[in-house]
Amino acid sequence: MTHTVEIALLIAAVGIVGIFIFMALFYLMIIALDKYLPYKEEKVDTESENRE
């Protein structure tokens, strides 16, 4: 096995693990954003509408 192939193997191993770590982190961020910034129905100002 040449030195280049060894480096390629190392980059492949670190790269694949790295992508999964990144994506897992993004996954956790999405979960956190969804939890702490949940969707809320926009309140319609019915009082002012009735006054009009």
Next chain:
Amino acid sequence: MGIEQLLPAIAGMTWQHLVMIAVGGVLIYLAIAKEYEPTLLLPMGFGAILVNIPLSSALTQIDPSTGKAVEGVLNVFFEAGIATEIFPLLIFIAIGAMIDFSPLFRNPSLLLFGAAAQFGIFMTMLLATFLGYDIREAASIGIIGAADGPTSIVVASRFAPDLLGPISVAAYSYMALVPIIQPPVIRLLTTKKERLIRMTGHNNKKISKKALIAFPIVITIAAGIIAPSSLALIGFLMFGNLIRECGVLNKLSMSAQNELSSLVTILLGITIASTMTAERFIRLDTLAIIALGLFAFVFDTFGGVIFAKFLNLFRKEGNKINPMVGACGISAFPMSARVIHQMGQKEDPYNYLLMPAISANVGGQIGSVVAGGIILTLVPLLA
């Protein structure tokens, strides 16, 4: 007066130039008749013709009377837009403005397929080193598997500018050929029973505007802290997305999605063609790169499908993932999602895989950029 003086272009024409002009014609044909990525393949095809007519003023030439170089416009564009990475990064702003990340919020676990389906990049890089390419060239060839043209251009222009032409042609051609490449690989790796799996999820869940605005900012900060080298790629993508989601820059968002995208795409396509000269393109390397590109796409699909099957080992009946959805973890959006949805409908007309497929496909758009950033970080660090 001989023909050399009267028509120097004809006198300087070789069979290699003629082959390249034919290649340009084929790219234009594929763009117009088959509608294969016409926005890129048409400018590249026309550019290939433009740069393969001997003494073309579109390229830098030496003036025989003065001995000085007369700069060609395509070389100027190349130095200004590709060598500096400005064109692909501007495209990222446009792509960011086009992406709706809400499907990821509905099915966040499918984001992981955006990682699994980058498998082809690294397998191809390994294979390329076995074939004798150095690590920088191998990484540039492998990144074809990102199925993401601008990422391929950024990586190749930095690590192997000489291979930029064939890498770009391979990347964009295979992106257009996803409906032909993916189905047979998926059928080979899955059983009929697996292809019939129905997926239920929170397909109609509403996502808060605040979360969608915070997402690109949070991702940029996180990516920047972990891998600052990836920040140009991810940051520009997320900047485009922030313009889209903020709600106060609708005009800029539309401009990024339309005018910016169109203008830069025209310049990008024709400028890449400046590297498609006969001397640089007609080599065994080109055929090898095109073959390796196909290998990358096949192994991306393999990675996504096999990862889905692996996850299914730990999931209960009724909550399993249709392994075909794993194949959508590539960046070719929305083509891959559409292909998988159609494959699912062919097996069972009542199986609607579009929403999970889109979620995985959006994950692939992020995954390909992350993969590009990781390659840009690791290669100089370890090579």
